[in-house]
Amino acid sequence: MSAARHITIVGGGFSGVSAAVQLVRHSPLPLAITIVEPRKRVGPGLAFATHDPDHRLNGPTWAHAIDPVDGDHFKRWCTQHGVFEADPQAVRPNGIAFVRRAVLGAYLEDMVHRHARWAATGSTIHTLQDRAVDAWQQDGVVTTVTERGERLVSDLLVVATGNAEPKLQAPLDPALARHAAVIENPLNTVRLLGIPRTARVLIVGSGLTSLDVIATLQRQGHTGGITVVSRRGLRPRAQPLAQGTVEHPTGRQNLDRLLSDPPAFLVQAQPTLRAWVKAVRARIREGAARGENWNLPFDELRDSVWQLWPTLPAAEQGRFLRRLRTWYDVHRFRSPPQTEAICREALEAGRVVHLAARLRSLVPTADTRRIEAVLQPSGQDHTRTEAFDAVVNCTGLDAASRTAANPLLQALVDQGTLRPDACGIGYAVDAQCRVIGADGRRQAAIRLIGPPTLGTFGDPGGAMFIAAQIHRILPDVFNVLGHVESDGVKVSQAASLSAA
Numbered sequence: 465m466s467a468a469r470h471i472t473i474v475g476g477g478f479s480g481v482s483a484a485v486q487l488v489r490h491s492p493l494p495l496a497i498t499i500v501e502p503r504k505r506v507g508p509g510l511a512f513a514t515h516d517p518d519h520r521l522n523g524p525t526w527a528h529a530i531d532p533v534d535g536d537h538f539k540r541w542c543t544q545h546g547v548f549e550a551d552p553q554a555v556r557p558n559g560i561a562f563v564r565r566a567v568l569g570a571y572l573e574d575m576v577h578r579h580a581r582w583a584a585t586g587s588t589i590h591t592l593q594d595r596a597v598d599a600w601q602q603d604g605v606v607t608t609v610t611e612r613g614e615r616l617v618s619d620l621l622v623v624a625t626g627n628a629e630p631k632l633q634a635p636l637d638p639a640l641a642r643h644a645a646v647i648e649n650p651l652n653t654v655r656l657l658g659i660p661r662t663a664r665v666l667i668v669g670s671g672l673t674s675l676d677v678i679a680t681l682q683r684q685g686h687t688g689g690i691t692v693v694s695r696r697g698l699r700p701r702a703q704p705l706a707q708g709t710v711e712h713p714t715g716r717q718n719l720d721r722l723l724s725d726p727p728a729f730l731v732q733a734q735p736t737l738r739a740w741v742k743a744v745r746a747r748i749r750e751g752a753a754r755g756e757n758w759n760l761p762f763d764e765l766r767d768s769v770w771q772l773w774p775t776l777p778a779a780e781q782g783r784f785l786r787r788l789r790t791w792y793d794v795h796r797f798r799s800p801p802q803t804e805a806i807c808r809e810a811l812e813a814g815r816v817v818h819l820a821a822r823l824r825s826l827v828p829t830a831d832t833r834r835i836e837a838v839l840q841p842s843g844q845d846h847t848r849t850e851a852f853d854a855v856v857n858c859t860g861l862d863a864a865s866r867t868a869a870n871p872l873l874q875a876l877v878d879q880g881t882l883r884p885d886a887c888g889i890g891y892a893v894d895a896q897c898r899v900i901g902a903d904g905r906r907q908a909a910i911r912l913i914g915p916p917t918l919g920t921f922g923d924p925g926g927a928m929f930i931a932a933q934i935h936r937i938l939p940d941v942f943n944v945l946g947h948v949e950s951d952g953v954k955v956s957q958a959a960s961l962s963a964a
């Protein structure tokens with residue numbers, strides 16, 4: 465048996481853990497993997513660390529399998545761990561389950577332990593509680609340096625740093641984050657639970673996180689009004705998979721769908737936004753005439769975005785981000801049925817109001833206890849000022865907007881190893897997720913996966929797309945690792961993917 469190839473994975477959220485597990489399960493070579501993650505637990509990452517019982521996954525169990533060749537894996541794990549008995553509300557009448565996000569966090573953590581020693585190849589996964597602050601490639605190896613001064617020398621570096629923690633965005637003053645009435649990070653449920661029941665609350669941003677905040681506050685018996693402000697006043701669509709009879713993909717059916725060619729109705733259209741929107745709308749109308757739901761054609765678009773988006777000219781990508789992204793996102797990121805029911809009830813009872821307006825400023829009141837919001841309703845010239853007892857920031861974040869907050873990404877950008885993508889929302893990679901530097905050079909030994917590749921692939925945000933992205937690059941990764949010098953012997957081993 466040849467010597468183990470060393471792999472450093474930076475980030476222990478879904479992306480980093482799915483990468484580690486897929487690498488171990490499918491590698492023909494022994495691997496020694498180290499996951500560097502500053503959090504105590506490796507697995508939950510930023511997205512699945514919540515313990516709030518009303519924060520649920522926005523898709524079914526089959527959309528959250530760690531290894532997409534076994535799409536039933538997470539569901540089986542839930543069954544074995546009594547998840548459905550403990551939370552009967554998770555399973556809808558049509559059999560589709562929307563479990564709590566904390567359950568996925570526990571599953572991912574368990575997967576790291578279960579794959580820590582893989583007998584078939586002798587591969588191992590170690591974890592290191594630390595933060596990567598620098599990395600460089602020299603003489604065929606990548607050195608990764610951590611905050612505590614560890615130096616990890618490896619044959620491959622996988623950067624899986626995920627989403628940046630939510631921060632107040634311009635025009636809001638960053639100093640407001642220190643104000644007692646302002647919650648900059650809505651994922652901090654301890655702060656949410658500290659909001660008094662009678663408080664008038666302003667939620668800035670109307671995506672799925674705003675629904676989580678509403679669900680938490682409603683469970684606490686919140687009686688103060690909640691205003692949700694966003695530029696267009698749109699809210700996420702309800703998850704259609706929760707209704708009617710739905711086919712459950714089994715085994716690797718879901719992966720095969722994600723890897724198949726884009727549908728003919730989109731390929732035949734010109735690679736312009738206008739043509740795609742027209743084609744999707746026509747398809748939705750045709751489907752509606754047969755009694756089909758809007759999500760079927762939309763999902764065909766969503767599932768092939770990773771292939772279609774790179775064919776869009778940069779100017780068209782920019783237009784999408786400016787004009788269509790909000791529309792796309794409310795259809796793409798759907799509220800799970802349990803959250804939807806809580807929020808709908810609060811909306812209908814008038815405890816929650818959605819306001820289409822631009823938030824011009826937030827200023828503490830003279831007594832410093834409250835916050836005054838200056839709001840400009842959409843399509844109007846005038847502004848109005850309202851005082852709130854609590855403000856919760858639920859604005860989304862693009863990875864590249866916070867490069868400076870992540871020392872590893874900043875170091876890679878400063879060296880010219882990594883550069884922002886053409887639309888500026890993530891970083892440039894090629895089809896194999898090799899990072900592309902300022903001079904256009906690709907680094908086969910440094911791969912970037914998950915949300916930071918959003919600008920290159922259009923939509924690798926959700927777990928099933930990230931798992932599929934990792935699956936796609938495995939043959940190339942194994943090929944590169946197979947050519948690594950091992951104990952002075954040049955190994956040339958063609959990659960082969962074995963079924964799990």
Ligand SMILES: Cc1cc2nc3c(=O)[nH]c(=O)nc-3n(C[C@H](O)[C@H](O)[C@H](O)COP(=O)(O)OP(=O)(O)OC[C@H]3O[C@@H](n4cnc5c(N)ncnc54)[C@H](O)[C@@H]3O)c2cc1C
Binds near residue numbers: 527565
């Ligand atoms: C609140 C929220 C809810 C979501 N819900 C869903 C859902 O229900 N279903 C779904 O499919 N998708 C969901 N998503 C989308 C989500 O982006 C992906 O599903 C996936 O979790 C992303 O995983 P990740 O590991 O790339 O990112 P993250 O979860 O952000 O994890 C990245 C990890 O990298 C670590 N890290 C960052 N920098 C460094 C460094 N320099 N050194 C070491 N470690 C570092 C961080 O500490 C973090 O733990 C959600 C996202 C969010 C933010």
